[in-house]
Amino acid sequence: MIPQDIADAIVDPKAYADQARIDDAFAWIREHAPLEQAQPQGFDPFWVVSKHADILEVEKQNDLFHNGDRPTTLMPIEMEKKVRATMGGSPHLVRALVQMDNPDHMNYRRLTQGWFLPQNLRSREPRIREIAKSFVDKMAACGERCDFARDISFLYPLHVIMEVMGVPESDEPRMLKLTQELFGSADPDLNRNARAVTDLDEGLKAIQEVVGDFVAYFNAVTEDRRASPRDDLASVIANGKINGAPLGFFEAMSYYIIAATAGHDTTSNTTAGGMWALAENPDQFAKLKADPSLIPGFLEESIRWVTPVKHFMRSATADAEVRGQKIAKGDWLMLSYPSGNRDADVFDRPFDFEITRSPNKHVAFGYGAHVCLGQHLGRLEMRALWEELLPRLQAVELDGEPRLMQSNFVCGPKSVPIRYKMH
Amino acid sequence: MSDAEPFLVWQCRTCGYIYEEARGDPMEGLASGTRWRDVPDTWICPSCGTAKAEFDMVEI
Numbered sequence: 152m153i154p155q156d157i158a159d160a161i162v163d164p165k166a167y168a169d170q171a172r173i174d175d176a177f178a179w180i181r182e183h184a185p186l187e188q189a190q191p192q193g194f195d196p197f198w199v200v201s202k203h204a205d206i207l208e209v210e211k212q213n214d215l216f217h218n219g220d221r222p223t224t225l226m227p228i229e230m231e232k233k234v235r236a237t238m239g240g241s242p243h244l245v246r247a248l249v250q251m252d253n254p255d256h257m258n259y260r261r262l263t264q265g266w267f268l269p270q271n272l273r274s275r276e277p278r279i280r281e282i283a284k285s286f287v288d289k290m291a292a293c294g295e296r297c298d299f300a301r302d303i304s305f306l307y308p309l310h311v312i313m314e315v316m317g318v319p320e321s322d323e324p325r326m327l328k329l330t331q332e333l334f335g336s337a338d339p340d341l342n343r344n345a346r347a348v349t350d351l352d353e354g355l356k357a358i359q360e361v362v363g364d365f366v367a368y369f370n371a372v373t374e375d376r377r378a379s380p381r382d383d384l385a386s387v388i389a390n391g392k393i394n395g396a397p398l399g400f401f402e403a404m405s406y407y408i409i410a411a412t413a414g415h416d417t418t419s420n421t422t423a424g425g426m427w428a429l430a431e432n433p434d435q436f437a438k439l440k441a442d443p444s445l446i447p448g449f450l451e452e453s454i455r456w457v458t459p460v461k462h463f464m465r466s467a468t469a470d471a472e473v474r475g476q477k478i479a480k481g482d483w484l485m486l487s488y489p490s491g492n493r494d495a496d497v498f499d500r501p502f503d504f505e506i507t508r509s510p511n512k513h514v515a516f517g518y519g520a521h522v523c524l525g526q527h528l529g530r531l532e533m534r535a536l537w538e539e540l541l542p543r544l545q546a547v548e549l550d551g552e553p554r555l556m557q558s559n560f561v562c563g564p565k566s567v568p569i570r571y572k573m574h
Numbered sequence: 575m576s577d578a579e580p581f582l583v584w585q586c587r588t589c590g591y592i593y594e595e596a597r598g599d600p601m602e603g604l605a606s607g608t609r610w611r612d613v614p615d616t617w618i619c620p621s622c623g624t625a626k627a628e629f630d631m632v633e634i
Binding site: 207210211264267268269270509510512516517518519520522526527 | 585588589590592601620621622623624632634
């Protein structure tokens with residue numbers, strides 16, 4: 152069993168806002184208990200899958216390790232009971248791709264998969280580049296200082312995905328707020344009640360209200376797109392069919408919600424983290440400036456470095472064995488992507504930011520059937536932004552202390568103050 | 575088949591990873607020009623682990 156203080160740290164949203172604390176916890180686990188059980192206070196026990204190879208091993212066996220049978224993200228026992236009581240026995244507040252197993256997962260994924268393939272995104276690149284350029288212009292207009300997270304990186308991927316979905320620009324601030332209230336539900340700077348969460352009922356109620364607001368918004372979108380389909384993702388979801396029938400209401404709402412949240416927040420986190428890393432590593436910035444062909448490598452290293460999705464949970468559908476450990480049917484497992492991406496068995500000097508790292512087979516997008524659907528869009532957005540920004544960015548340094556969001560699920564920097572020179 | 579046979583492109587059904595015969599994938603030990611038929615049947619998608627049999631030939 153993993154020691155109590157470390158077990159408590161890996162579920163604590165505050166620990167993820169303290170990079171050294173969370174890195175130390177997972178470094179200890181990788182070295183001393185690479186696949187062991189943890190039982191943080193208030194939680195059912197679960198296996199912590201900390202090694203890169205074991206994450207791949209679990210993720211590729213989708214029939215043996217299910218997403219949907221138990222909570223797909225970390226959830227205290229009492230909260231799970233309350234969720235099940237209000238959701239007809241289900242441990243999920245939404246039922247999107249990440250909560251599904253086959254055959255539903257494959258059927259629902261196929262609905263939008265084509266949209267996100269590289270060859271189909273190519274036609275969108277000119278527009279995405281235009282949006283990227285407008286944000287670079289905005290940064291130049293800020294003068295020599297900005298909060299890169301708040302002023303640029305939160306807003307640019309948001310604008311792209313909302314345009315892809317067909318959400319009007321005037322609603323983007325609302326979508327950003329709801330996203331931050333959902334993923335930042337444990338962060339007093341971002342959550343709905345704007346205070347530290349000390350009461351489980353209050354915290355759960357706030358999350359349910361956010362989901363309710365998303366549902367109200369996208370229910371109206373569904374009606375609109377059924378009446379007048381357009382060339383947008385919302386129309387695909389609204390008019391999509393699974394086995395000849397329209398999507399279930401709950402599943403359709405969940406589909407919109409995951410696209411409208413994970414569809415930009417992960418890219419925002421990675422972009423902000425990439426800028427933070429360049430500002431802290433002038434040698435890497437100089438290398439990138441000198442050779443822009445290194446941008447793809449810089450992007451992959453930014454993705455590994457930030458790893459915005461901190462975990463997903465799985466549960467065993469039968470007795471299994473991984474790394475010599477006997478995992479019993481029904482056991483819960485935590486896949487720790489940041490830990491896998493700092494695994495020294497795979498990455499040389501894993502705590503160094505190195506844009507020429509090769510190979511760089513990080514697990515930030517997951518692996519197996521649930522691998523990130525939007526990965527090609529995310530890469531395209533980031534490539535467009537950095538290709539536009541880099542030639543104009545002459546110098547950059549930190550202009551204060553960056554801050555990380557408090558969350559154990561999807562998070563990254565919430566503030567990256569920088570001072571820079573642009574032309 | 576002659577060497578003049580055009581190079582083809584294959585794509586993973588799960589994640590969209592693209593294997594171009596002309597480029598190969600040197601990081602995966604597949605030299606440029608390696609035909610799809612010469613990629614071992616045991617090879618899996620480097621991005622998501624999908625089996626070779628689950629790739630489709632595509633036009634890019």
